[in-house]
Amino acid sequence: MNETSVMPPAMILCGGRGTRLRDVTELLPKPMVPIGEQPILWHIMHIYAAFGVRRFILCLGYKRECFIDYFMNFHAHRSDVTITLGSSANQVRFHDNIPEEGWEVTLADTGIDTKTGGRVAIAAKYLRPEEPEFFLTYGDGVADIDLAALLALHRREGKLLTVSAVHPEGRFGEIQISGDTVSNFEEKPVQAGGFINGGFMVMKREFVKRHLTGEDAFLEQRPMLEAAQEGNIAAYRHESFWQCMDTPREYALLNHLWETGRAPWTKFWKHA
Known part of the structure; x- marks a missing residue:
């Protein structure tokens, strides 16, 4: 396989409890909370699919059965179906094709209370030998990000990790950038005036081996701080929608944008 000819797989962190969205996430894990008729996870996957990603590794934990049910019955929920009943001839025929034809989705059980770094380390066993890098993001954010440009910068800079730097509200981990290199990482400063890590990252497998072994750690704490101090995190500036x-x-905002046909994160989609 030529490294530049096939897009890396996308690993999506889907195991958290989503406590700040408690009214909704008591019934559903946050990545399964719908925007329109489909969960936000579906929207995130389509952001990647628009750039040719066809392989997804989902790091599951809280209410993992919701993801299993959704993907096991994915085609049935998107198509008219004819079912022939009977013990000897139980057959299912789908009458409609689906845009997601050919997607490969690995549902990886990474534990109920595992921290984000531990989830990545566990799910990394599903990376193939010919995959030296992979996309990595959270299961609760959307953007009109140019993933081809993100990947190109990651390969050009040669760092272990590339993060997408976005402008936030002031309650996330702030990153300091020098040129295209992250020089420091501070989790949840009191006031944020610059960029934050918006997810949509690219990680080399070497990062997992170097920073995510032997300890169940939050990815955003010790592992990223160590890599930043080593000069091993690049930043892709995303100045548009996130x-x-x-x-x-925020749940109401995203649904309003979708329902009114003004969802910026569909910018690169070939279908909506």
């Missing part, structure tokens, strides 16, 4: 779904207000 939005997480962390509160009821």
Whole structure:
């Protein structure tokens, strides 16, 4: 396989409890909370699919059965179906093709209370030998990000990790950037005036071996801080739309944008 000819797989962190969206996530894990008729996870996967990603590794934990049910019955929920009943001839025929034809989705059980770094380390066993790098993101944020440009910068800079730097509200981990290199990482400063890590990262497998072994750690704490201090994190500046779904207000905003046909994160989609 030529490294530049096939897009890396996308690993998506889906195991958290989503406590700040408690009214909704008591019934559903946050990545399964719907925007329109489909969960936000589906929207995130389509952001990647628009750039040719066809392989996904989902790091599951809280309410993992919701993801299993959704993907096991994915085609049935998107198509008219004819079912022939009977013990000897139980057959299912789908009448419609789906845009997601050919997607490969690995549902990886990474534990109920495992921290984000531990989830990546566990799910990394599903990376193939010919995959030296992979996309990595959270299961609760969307953006109109140019993933081809992100990957190109990652390969050009040669760092172990490339993060997408976005402008936030002031309650996330702030990153300091010098040129295209992250020089420091501070989790949740009191006031944020610059960039934060918006997810949509590219990680080399070497990062997992060097920073995510032997300890169940939050990716955003010791592992990223160590890599930043080593000069091993690059930053891709994304100045356009980015939005997480962390509160009821943000949940309502994303649904309003979708329902009114003004969802910026579909910018690169070939279909909506």
